Amino acid sequence: AQSVTQLGSHVSVSEGALVLLRCNYSSSVPPYLFWYVQYPNQGLQLLLKYTSAATLVKGINGFEAEFKKSETSFHLTKPSAHMSDAAEYFCAVTLLGGGYQKVTFGTGTKLQVIP
Amino acid sequence: DVKVTQSSRYLVKRTGEKVFLECVQDMDHENMFWYRQDPGLGLRLIYFSYDVKMKEKGDIPEGYSVSREKKERFSLILESASTNQTSMYLCASSFSGWGLITTGELFFGEGSRLTVL
Numbered sequence: 500a501q502s503v504t505q506l507g508s509h510v511s512v513s514e515g516a517l518v519l520l521r522c523n524y525s526s527s528v529p530p531y532l533f534w535y536v537q538y539p540n541q542g543l544q545l546l547l548k549y550t551s552a553a554t555l556v557k558g559i560n561g562f563e564a565e566f567k568k569s570e571t572s573f574h575l576t577k578p579s580a581h582m583s584d585a586a587e588y589f590c591a592v593t594l595l596g597g598g599y600q601k602v603t604f605g606t607g608t609k610l611q612v613i614p
Numbered sequence: 615d616v617k618v619t620q621s622s623r624y625l626v627k628r629t630g631e632k633v634f635l636e637c638v639q640d641m642d643h644e645n646m647f648w649y650r651q652d653p654g655l656g657l658r659l660i661y662f663s664y665d666v667k668m669k670e671k672g673d674i675p676e677g678y679s680v681s682r683e684k685k686e687r688f689s690l691i692l693e694s695a696s697t698n699q700t701s702m703y704l705c706a707s708s709f710s711g712w713g714l715i716t717t718g719e720l721f722f723g724e725g726s727r728l729t730v731l
Contacts, residue, residue, distance in 0.1 A: 508654065531718050542618070542704055542722035543657075550717045589656065593718040600645055600664075600708060600718050606656035 501526040501592050505605035513613050518562075518577040520608045522590030525571060532573045533591040534564055537607075543589060549573060560584065585612045617641070620705050620723035627730050633692040635726050637705030644710035646688035647720070648672075648680060651702040660703075663688055664710060695730045702727050 506521040524530060531550050535543040547558025554566040560583075564575045573590060590605040621636035639646065645664050649657040659672030661680040669680050677699060681689045688707075692699055706720040 533719070535720075535722075540725075542724045543706075543720070544722065545719055548717055548719060591720075595718050600662075600710065602647075602659070602718065602720065604649075604657040606654060 501530065501594060501601070501603050503590050503592050503603050503605040505588075505590050505608050507608055508606065509609045509611065511611040511613060512580045514582055515579050518575070518580045518584065518610065520575040520588050520590075520610065522564075522573045522575065522605060523571055524573060524590070524592045526592055526594065528594060531593040531595060532564075532566060533593065534558065534562070534573075534575050535589045535591060537587045537589065539586070546575070546588070580610075580612045582612050582614065585610055618705055618707055618721050618723040620703075620726045622726050623724060625726060625728045627695050627728065629696055629730060631695050631730075633695050633728065633730075635690040635692075635703055635705075635728070637688045637690070637707075637723055638686050639688075639707040639721070640686065641707060641709070641721065642685065643707040643721070644685070645708040646682065647706040647708075648678075648688065648690045649704040649706065650674065651704055651725070657704065660690065692728075695728075697730050700728060700730045 502525045504523045533548045534546040536546045537543045547556045549566045557563045562577045587609045594601045618639045647662040648660040663669045663682040679691045703726045705723040
């Protein structure tokens with residue numbers, strides 16, 4: 500079984516401040532981990548992904564995430580928030596095997612950026 | 615560019631109506647998914663399909679059915695819509711890999727917001 504926990508359904512930061520969105524997962528086998536972003540009235544799009552290569556993963560729009568196996572975490576960070584970062588962010592864990600794909604999403608974190 | 619297209623962005627239906635939500639992808643992906651998104655609950659998987667005419671129940675299949683007659687098209691059907699099915703519905707697709715390297719990245723449509731009165 501696998502699960503994803505995102506701490507904080509709403510996070511507010513000031514423009515220019517550090518963004519930290521937390522994600523912890525549980526999985527019986529090494530997972531693939533993803534962060535997706537959803538802008539208002541749109542579908543989700545991939546922000547970044549961890550696929551067992553480098554533990555520090557860089558994504559689009561200046562975001563990055565670090566896979567920490569010992570902490571079962573995959574927190575998303577950005578050094579300096581921009582107004583355009585206001586969106587909802589979803590962490591997801593994926594198990595793959597023989598064409599089979601099982602994806603579990605967290606409940607999402609809405610990021611508000613205050614000018 | 616990769617494209618997943620959902621036929622309707624906004625729909626308003628009445629209780630008891632039959633509702634069809636259509637999704638088409640142009641990436642020749644084997645896997646297709648239907649999710650439901652509700653505030654505070656994240657995305658919940660309704661059904662998925664890993665091949666034409668194949669389907670698997672997700673976490674919340676009750677009240678829904680699906681159809682996949684062609685590889686590029688995956689339809690979600692609400693046989694008799696109810697008010698508790700008012701939600702945002704998201705279609706997604708992915709490459710299965712079948713022994714090749716795949717990361718399982720999902721490609722999403724823009725969503726269909728359904729209101730059942």
